[in-house]
Amino acid sequence: MARPPRSPALSAPADASDAPADAASRHPDAIADLIVDAILAGRLSPGQRLGEQSLADLFGVSRTLVREALGRLSARGMVEVNARRGWYVVQPSRDEARDAFTARLAIETGLVRTLAAPLDAPALARLERHVADERAAIARGDPGERSYLLGEFHVCLAECSGHALLAEILKDLTARTTLIATLYQSTHDASRSCDEHAEIVAALRAGDHARAEACVRAHIGEVADHLQDGAGRDPLDTLRSALLPAPRAAAARPRRRLFSSLLPASTEAAAAPAPAPRRPTEES
Structure with missing residues (x-):
């Protein structure tokens, strides 16, 4: 299936004037492919909601066509639908992360292993041009294009094969x-990925x-190994660090009383109840 040209439209406001003018880009397959491209470029994040009406306005199509495109993406495992939330980009679990890298490792190493003959000159030139484009995007500091090209290299390799x-x-x-x-939170450096593609x-x-x-095996293994062990992190960690003070800091800084500091010290003292007289006890 021919790919439509990549478009930054999904990162722009949902305005009908931004809708792609090409009729081919309004086909459900093309809409689905543009959404995948936006994921590859990092413009769509895990869990991001994909409103049917917003996408319909953006592409200048009916909600029926958008629903068809999202349904195709759902079959491909890229989006999910929820009765309350609607459509949203998938949030892969820890097990799904492991499975995805295992699948890529099997497919990509097998693809290279089964090459019956050396790649022809046009295929090699295309791969080298792709790596050069990666380097240029990294040098420009263009994170979207860089992310897209680094991911698309593996697709390009399969096509060239x-x-x-x-x-x-x-x-x-x-x-x-x-x-x-x-x-x-992968920490695998983009320049290092590009160098590995060049190898x-x-x-x-x-x-x-x-x-x-x-080289393919080492590259995919490196990327997988650089995923930090945040997958099993307590989802309350972000709230906890934002809302609960660290124990040491709390001990060092006395808690400030609300309102009482607005009153003069003499008024505060007068307003404070007198201590009750101590009753004698048997021990005393």
């Missing part, structure tokens, strides 16, 4: 791992498929 179906599968898997990296292409140009497979 002559596997159109695997390219479609990898696009969805790569988008899911982009969401995973967002959720679990894969260099091995393919040399016709060394075994080395290319090893």
Whole structure:
């Protein structure tokens, strides 16, 4: 399936004037693909709501077509629907994160391992151009384009290897791992990812498929390993750190009484009740 041109429309306000003018981009498949592209570029985050009417206004289509596009994305595991919340981008769990990287590892290493012959010159030139585009986006400090290109490299590799179906599968898997990296705070450096892509292409140009497979395995493993162990974090941690003072800080700073500081000291003392006289006890 031919991909429509990427559009920044999903990051813009839902205004009919921003809707893509091309009729092809208003097809449910094209709308679905633009949403996946926005996920790859980091413009849509895990759990983000996708309002049917907002998307209909944005693309200049009916809600029926939007619903059809979202239904296709749901079948691809990219969005979910909830009776109360409506449609929203998936939030992969810890187990789903592990499964997504395992699936990518199996597909991408197998793809390189089963290459019957060295890639032809146009395919190699396309991969090298893609890596050059990654470097340019990193140098410009363009996080959206950088994120998109780093993820799209793996789709490009499948296409250059002559596997159109695997390219479609990898696009969805790569988008899911982009969401995973967002959720679990991947610290894998973009420049390092780009360098690893360059190593894969260099091995393919040399016709060394075994080395290319090893590079793919190491690259995907590195990205997975750099997901911080925040997946099992207590969801109350953010609120706790914002609302509850650290014990040491609380002990060091006395709690300020409300209102009483507004009164003169003499008035406060006068307003305070006198201590009750102490009764004698048997012990005294």
